[in-house]
Amino acid sequence: MEKGLRADARRNRDLIVAAAQELFLEQGVDVPLEEVARRAGVGVGTLYRRFPDRDALLRAVGEQSLRRLVDLAETAWQEEPDAWHALCRFLRGSVALRLGVLPAKLQPHLHQRMRAGADLHELRQRVIVAVLRMIERAQADGVLRADIGPGDIALLMTLNVYTPPGMHNEQAMGRVVEIMLDGLRADVESPLPGAPLGEDDLRRYTAVRLPPTE
Amino acid sequence: MEKGLRADARRNRDLIVAAAQELFLEQGVDVPLEEVARRAGVGVGTLYRRFPDRDALLRAVGEQSLRRLVDLAETAWQEEPDAWHALCRFLRGSVALRLGVLPAKLQPHLHQRMRAGADLHELRQRVIVAVLRMIERAQADGVLRADIGPGDIALLMTLNVYTPPGMHNEQAMGRVVEIMLDGLRADVESPLPGAPLGEDDLRRYTAVRLPPTE
DNA sequence: CTTATGCGGAGGAAAATCTTCCGGTTAGGG
DNA sequence: CCCTAACCGGAAGATTTTCCTCCGCATAAG
Structure with a gap:
């Protein structure tokens, strides 16, 4: 899924989804996205670039x-x-x-x-x-x-x-x-x-x- | 516990603790206190009067x-x-x-x-x-x-x-x-x-x- | 009937969160 | 090896949420 990304981008994307899954579970779907970014070890900018809004992230995790x-x-x-x-x-x-x-x-x-x-x-x-x-x-x-x-x-x-x-x-x-x-x-x-x-x-x-x- | 309260005050206090217990469980200990008040059916003022800060409420629920x-x-x-x-x-x-x-x-x-x-x-x-x-x-x-x-x-x-x-x-x-x-x-x-x-x-x-x- | 006690919620201060933007970094094809 | 398109991080301003005080009105209880 989700192709044509540079290797580092791809990796970060996966890290973000993984972090989001954990945090959604632990703290609910309202966790600050900054916290997701922190847990994933990336900047907020990276997160927002890949997932324009919370829903996109939610969908990715769900899928x-x-x-x-x-x-x-x-x-x-x-x-x-x-x-x-x-x-x-x-x-x-x-x-x-x-x-x-x-x-x-x-x-x-x-x-x-x-x-x-x-x-x-x-x-x-x-x-x-x-x-x-x-x-x-x-x-x-x-x-x-x-x-x-x-x-x-x-x-x-x-x-x-x-x-x-x-x-x-x-x-x-x-x-x-x-x-x-x-x-x-x-x-x-x-x-x-x-x-x-x-x-x-x-x-x-x-x-x-x-x-x-x- | 907690005596010398007027009947209505006593009742409200109990309602607040009950609401807090539910909400702490459902949404975590960070729920807005206004939400606790709403669920208890009282005004925020009432809640803050009886429980000066979140800790007091926490202690009451725990006890x-x-x-x-x-x-x-x-x-x-x-x-x-x-x-x-x-x-x-x-x-x-x-x-x-x-x-x-x-x-x-x-x-x-x-x-x-x-x-x-x-x-x-x-x-x-x-x-x-x-x-x-x-x-x-x-x-x-x-x-x-x-x-x-x-x-x-x-x-x-x-x-x-x-x-x-x-x-x-x-x-x-x-x-x-x-x-x-x-x-x-x-x-x-x-x-x-x-x-x-x-x-x-x-x-x-x-x-x-x-x-x-x- | 009186009044001390209690009530609700408006509203300004403070904090948390969102989202954009750009200078600096890196992957990877040529 | 080098160049550049793609990507990165996080500062900062805008926005939203939450806190908590304050005061005029209501009511329990003697």
């Missing part, structure tokens, strides 16, 4: 996240021997990459941009489809507990992404995912309260709207 | 949270028939109240205030002691998996508190806690990666320091 997530999900599905292991790999990966089903704090903004923007919708759709497949299949195999819906998975993923900054710790989060996975196994089966969170919940969650700021 | 948490933990310990059920009740309750082991986003600030301030340290200590007791006992009973430490519990609690605003949903979070609890049961026992997060981790987590802003 990158989605692409990674699609790749993670589809690779897991293809390469793992069964649906349960695919699901495990997907969850573990999403935590390692700090990606929710969709990067949650970006949702409200991405959502607006979607109609206008790129093929974001399609990417999102692919992730959702992959997750649905994994769940359905894993339940059919009798490994994933039956009273779980796609929305539940989405919620778990999102929680893992919202780790407070000081706690973001590869090791510790790895343990949390495993605990969650164990809690998802079919052999546990103490009934969950309420109904499974379904596909509609998943969609709602991945398009969460911030409280009316105005 | 209230801690008190509730202490009460939750100690009540659970006393009233439940065994340690496992006490732990369940504690976790469920902390989610319902939206309280981490300590309200995480408040930590860095509370931590500074602690030496000066009230008996916050003692309250914190009581929570920690209660949690340690529950864990130790539940493991001795063979109900809680053995490769779990206090730090793990603290982390799980914190995750539940950091729900993004749009997802804060009583029902859904209830399901998440149950999944977590199932994952904590001893009969699951697929080994977790790394070592249990111990008491020191717990303390570190409950005193998390924000990244150097300056």
Whole structure:
């Protein structure tokens, strides 16, 4: 993506997107762009040259996240021997990459941009489809507990992404995912309260709207 | 606490603290105080009169949270028939109240205030002691998996508190806690990666320091 | 009924953030 | 190796957000 840039420009662009992803997550989408520049190790000028406004940056981060997530999900599905292991790999990966089903704090903004923007919708759709497949299949195999819906998975993923900054710790989060996975196994089966969170919940969650700021 | 106020003043004070707790959690401790006032349904003047500066408000929220948490933990310990059920009740309750082991986003600030301030340290200590007791006992009973430490519990609690605003949903979070609890049961026992997060981790987590802003 | 106590929010001061612009630096083709 | 188009950093002025005081009006409580 984004070609015809000089090598240093390209590198800086990537640094900026990476820094932005971190900071959007840690501090919300309102972080001062100067802080993004600082974390990326570039000047503000560089940032503004590449991303005319906050939205452009937001879109870039969103697109990158989605692409990674699609790749993670589809690779897991293809390469793992069964649906349960695919699901495990997907969850573990999403935590390692700090990606929710969709990067949650970006949702409200991405959502607006979607109609206008790129093929974001399609990417999102692919992730959702992959997750649905994994769940359905894993339940059919009798490994994933039956009273779980796609929305539940989405919620778990999102929680893992919202780790407070000081706690973001590869090791510790790895343990949390495993605990969650164990809690998802079919052999546990103490009934969950309420109904499974379904596909509609998943969609709602991945398009969460911030409280009316105005 | 805080007496000799006229009835309406008292009421407003409580409204302010409640609003502040929500907003600190949702938007961080830097929310405009005007927004706190708005959510509480009072004028800024009222807020500033009662809490001269942000710190005063922070301290009030922290103290209230801690008190509730202490009460939750100690009540659970006393009233439940065994340690496992006490732990369940504690976790469920902390989610319902939206309280981490300590309200995480408040930590860095509370931590500074602690030496000066009230008996916050003692309250914190009581929570920690209660949690340690529950864990130790539940493991001795063979109900809680053995490769779990206090730090793990603290982390799980914190995750539940950091729900993004749009997802804060009583029902859904209830399901998440149950999944977590199932994952904590001893009969699951697929080994977790790394070592249990111990008491020191717990303390570190409950005193998390924000990244150097300056 | 009186009055001490409390309330709301307008508004000026202060701080944070945005955005542009340009002199200096560097990648990379010739 | 050299030249130049492309890129970089960050100072600085404009703009927006946030702070916090102050005072005329409202009301709880004796």
